[in-house]
Amino acid sequence: xxxxxxxxxxxxxxxxxxxxxxxxxxxxxxxxxxxxxxxxxxxxxxxxxxxxxxxxxxxxxxxxxxxxxxxxxxxxxxxxxxxxxxxxxxxxxxxxxxxxxxxxxxxxxxxxxxxxxxxxxxxxxxxxxxxxxxxxxxxxxxxxxxxxxxxxxxxxxxxxxxxxxxxxxxxxxxxxxxxxxxxxxxxxxxxxxxxxxxxxxxxxxxxxxxxxxxxxxxxxxxxxxxxxxxxxxxxxxxxxxxxxxxxxxxxxxxxxxxxxxxxxxxxxxxxxxxxxxxxxxxxxxxxxxxxxxxxxxxxxxxxxxxxxxxxxxxxxxxxxxxxxxxxxxxxxxxxxxxxxxxxxxxxxxxxxxxxxxxxxxxxxxxxxxxxxxxxxxxxxxxxxxxxxxxxxxxxxxxxxxxxxxxxxxxxxxxxxxxxxxxxxxxxxxxxxxxxxxxxxxxxxxxxx
Amino acid sequence: xxxxxxxxxxxxxxxxxxxxxxxxxxxxxxxxxxxxxxxxxxxxxxxxxxxxxxxxxxxxxxxxxxxxxxxxxxxxxxxxxxxxxxxxxxxxxxxxxxxxxxxxxxxxxxxxxxxxxxxxxxxxxxxxxxxxxxxxxxxxxxxxxxxxxxxxxxxxxxxxxxxxxxxxxxxxxxxxxxxxxxxxxxxxxxxxxxxxxxxxxxxxxxxxxxxxxxxxxxxxxxxxxxxxxxxxxxxxxxxxxxxxxxxxxxxxxxxxxxxxxxxxxxxxxxxxxxxxxxxxxxxxxxxxx
Numbered sequence: 025x026x027x028x029x030x031x032x033x034x035x036x037x038x039x040x041x042x043x044x045x046x047x048x049x050x051x052x053x054x055x056x057x058x059x060x061x062x063x064x065x066x067x068x069x070x071x072x073x074x075x076x077x078x079x080x081x082x083x084x085x086x087x088x089x090x091x092x093x094x095x096x097x098x099x100x101x102x103x104x105x106x107x108x109x110x111x112x113x114x115x116x117x118x119x120x121x122x123x124x125x126x127x128x129x130x131x132x133x134x135x136x137x138x139x140x141x142x143x144x145x146x147x148x149x150x151x152x153x154x155x156x157x158x159x160x161x162x163x164x165x166x167x168x169x170x171x172x173x174x175x176x177x178x179x180x181x182x183x184x185x186x187x188x189x190x191x192x193x194x195x196x197x198x199x200x201x202x203x204x205x206x207x208x209x210x211x212x213x214x215x216x217x218x219x220x221x222x223x224x225x226x227x228x229x230x231x232x233x234x235x236x237x238x239x240x241x242x243x244x245x246x247x248x249x250x251x252x253x254x255x256x257x258x259x260x261x262x263x264x265x266x267x268x269x270x271x272x273x274x275x276x277x278x279x280x281x282x283x284x285x286x287x288x289x290x291x292x293x294x295x296x297x298x299x300x301x302x303x304x305x306x307x308x309x310x311x312x313x314x315x316x317x318x319x320x321x322x323x324x325x326x327x328x329x330x331x332x333x334x335x336x337x338x339x340x341x342x343x344x345x346x347x348x349x350x351x352x353x354x355x356x357x358x359x360x361x362x363x364x365x366x367x368x369x370x371x372x373x374x375x376x377x378x379x380x381x382x383x384x385x386x387x388x389x390x391x392x393x394x395x396x397x398x399x400x401x402x403x404x405x406x407x408x409x410x411x412x413x414x415x416x417x418x419x420x421x422x423x424x425x426x427x428x429x430x431x432x433x434x435x436x437x438x439x440x441x442x443x444x445x446x447x448x449x450x451x452x453x454x455x456x457x458x459x460x461x462x463x464x465x466x467x468x469x470x471x472x
Numbered sequence: 473x474x475x476x477x478x479x480x481x482x483x484x485x486x487x488x489x490x491x492x493x494x495x496x497x498x499x500x501x502x503x504x505x506x507x508x509x510x511x512x513x514x515x516x517x518x519x520x521x522x523x524x525x526x527x528x529x530x531x532x533x534x535x536x537x538x539x540x541x542x543x544x545x546x547x548x549x550x551x552x553x554x555x556x557x558x559x560x561x562x563x564x565x566x567x568x569x570x571x572x573x574x575x576x577x578x579x580x581x582x583x584x585x586x587x588x589x590x591x592x593x594x595x596x597x598x599x600x601x602x603x604x605x606x607x608x609x610x611x612x613x614x615x616x617x618x619x620x621x622x623x624x625x626x627x628x629x630x631x632x633x634x635x636x637x638x639x640x641x642x643x644x645x646x647x648x649x650x651x652x653x654x655x656x657x658x659x660x661x662x663x664x665x666x667x668x669x670x671x672x673x674x675x676x677x678x679x680x681x682x683x684x685x686x687x688x689x690x691x692x693x694x695x696x697x698x699x700x701x702x703x704x705x706x707x708x709x710x711x712x713x714x715x716x717x718x719x720x721x722x723x724x725x726x727x728x729x730x731x732x733x734x735x736x737x738x739x740x741x742x743x744x745x746x747x748x749x750x751x752x753x754x755x756x757x758x759x760x761x
Contacts, residue, residue, distance in 0.1 A: 059577060066574050069567075070631050078628040087626065275524060282517050285510075321744040325705045325715065326736055329722065333539035335532035338525030412615045416709050420524070423617065427709065430621045443618050450613040 090436030094216040095197075098128055098137050100147045100206040102166070107135050107147065112435065116221040116262040127210070137208050139196040145208045152206045154192055154199050162192055164201050171203065215437050217263050224257045264441070269425065273449055275339040276421035279414065280407040280453075283346025288400045291351045295358030296384065302362060312355070319352030324410070328417045337419030345414055346407050357399055358392070365391045397464050401457040408453040412446055422446055546726060547733035557734035561717060565738055567631055568713035571706075572699040575635045579642025579699075580692045586611075586643060587650030588676050594654060594662070596672050608651070611644030616702055620710045629711040637706065638699050646688075646695055653687045654680060686757045693750040693757075700746055704739060714739060 067073075097113040100106070109128050111117030119125065127138045135147040142157040151171060154162040160176040162183065173185050184191045192199040198209040220227040225244050226234060237244070238251040245253050259267050296302045298312040328345040335341040370387040378386065415423030426442045429435060522529055547554070589595055590604035616637040623633030661679035670678070707715025714735060721731040 062573070062577075066570060069570060070574075070635070072632070075627060075630065075632055078630075080626055080628065084626045087622065271524075275521075278517050278521050282514070282521055285514060317744070321740050321747065322736075323701050323704060323739060323743060325701070325708055325718075326739065329718075330540060331532075331536075334527070334535040335529070336526030338521070338527070340521040340525035340529055340532075341527075343521055409613075409615045413617045413705055413709060416617060417705075419526075426618065427621060430625065433625065439622070443614075446615060446618060447610070447613050450615065451609070454609070454613065 087436050089211060091440040093211045093213045094437060095209045095211050096125070098135070098208040098210070100135060102203065102205055105133060105149065111216050114263060116223055117217055137210070139210055141196055143194060143196040145199055147206050152201055156194060164190060169203055171201065215441065219261070220257055221262050226254055226257055269422070269445065272422040272425050273445060276411045276415055276423065277408060277449070277453070278339050279342035279346060279411040279421060280404060282343035284350055284400060284404040284407050287347045287350035287354055288396070291354035292358055292396070294355050295362055298355060298359040299362035301367070316352045316355040319348060320356070324349040324414065328414055332418050339420045341418040342411060342414045342420055345418065346411065350403060350407070353403070354400070358396060361392050361395050362388065394464065398461045401461050405454045405457040409450055542726070543729040543732055546729040550730040553730045554734050557731055558738060561714060561735055561738055564714045564717050565742060568703045568707060568715065569700060569742070571631050571635045571638065571703040571713060572696060575638035575642055576692060576696045576699050578639040580646055580695070582639070582643035583646035583650050586647035587654050588680070590647070591651050591654045593659060594676065594680060608644050608647035611640050612648060613644070614640065616641050616706060617709055620706050624710050631712040634703060634706040634710060634712050638702050642695055642699060646691060649691045650688055653684045657683045690754045690757045693754050697747055697750050700743060
């Protein structure tokens, strides 16, 4: 009797366990298999094979070298023989005629550019020559308006030549010749003119000279001190535009700050209306909750577009876009927090005859404040990141500058600079918010 | 004797009370000062944002309804086209969802590696745990748009740049959350496995993963919701997916607002559906079936 009674549930248990195991084993093989199949589908759907052909490694090389180096253009206008030496080919980076870098010499209409390691480029009226060690001389001979190329055959793949254009790319630099002009680019490490552009009186001075100028040398501009002049020249640097960038970063943080904190202020009272223990009237609760759901469902992207039409480009638009989206998330989160509070404190206050506002202030807020603040700060750091993207859409902040710099596909060192600044900004805000969260939560925990 | 023992507590009670009140007053003062600073900052920030915006806040507020009503009225006139547009935008919607799904999967896989390598007590190379944590932080800090735009330049258009960009950010964000879960995992199974000579991979696979899998899956689903939105936005700024279609339709301006409305609706329905599904499954994971 007892035997049968005991064994029946045992086999039952055994069977369920075995079945459970079998199911799990199946699952542990099936799940990776499904993922693998999905990856195979994606491999074809995203055309990864085609991507391998489309990939522009030359672009990647330009990008990588621009990130840590700058180039100086030495350009000869073939129609009038004028030669210009300019950093990044920009006006503000043009060397004065009598003050060329030491690797360029111009004498009697002959320009000699020493690219280092024995690479020498010469421009003159007869054409241009590029001496490349272990290869020979790329000789371009002008005949009237046309030119011919004379170089050791066969041409290696780093030289491309047609009737109208010759391109030579070596480790030392790049050389390009067309009817209209001859160009040589020399790459050097660093971000040049980061402090002062060439048209500034402080350009190309050593650190010691600058200290001297700032402290005891006579004034360059009699109207202001050298140090103030220097700061101003740095701040308004025309190539790197430090003032513009500082404003852009400020705008980005402004968007995140206003958007996040104003959203928190607005959604806290709304959350009381959506919490079942504070709003017994179900239709109000239902309506407010659907508003939160709707706002979260309509993506930040859509709000951003709608708001840009009404408010125009700028940080206010971005701030409002973040604000509206976050009202949805905060409203939901806060109302859930409110539903989970300890009712005892509220009851205690009610027994002393406190009205509902007083109950909320002294019974509820102290309980939820640490959670709410830490959530808001956590969202703030996320929104600093989002503000970069939203800025790119609404047209404000560092996001806009980044997309503009990338879309010109010219000044990659600026892109590198903006990227560095964005990452530093995000990391700084992360640490600030983490520090504040630790402070606030600890402070509040000790306080009540 | 009795006198002394009675008066001493009452005296200490009085001092305790004054101290308590003083403490309360000080705390209130701190809170008040903090609140004042915060209010001042907010007002200033609002002023600056207002000054640097192209349109003002109050004029904008009155214009707020204008664009939507223009769009909706035009779309309403041509409402017959909308179902056809729905169908025509499904492929790009699927692309957007695929970008989100693949990047969530890849990011989560990478995050598992980061989390296990950077958690104290579990790390394969404990000396390098800090290094892996820094790498996770950096991955999290890089905004998706930065990577996406650069990869578009190198890889050309298509969904892959957005996918890689979101995957990198996902790896960082999930890596941190996964590590927090793994830190609280029970180490007894690992000790047991160590005693029978299991390798590091076996210890993680058999001792840690079964404990943390529900939480990790929950976070991954939540991330998927976020990534669907990110993928739509990246399409708008960069290339690929339904975001790109939306940009093109909007650039056209009036005349194609029926398309705009179709995309808005499609996006809204998808996001709500995915949120609902994911929260359903997350609830199941938390309750353990």
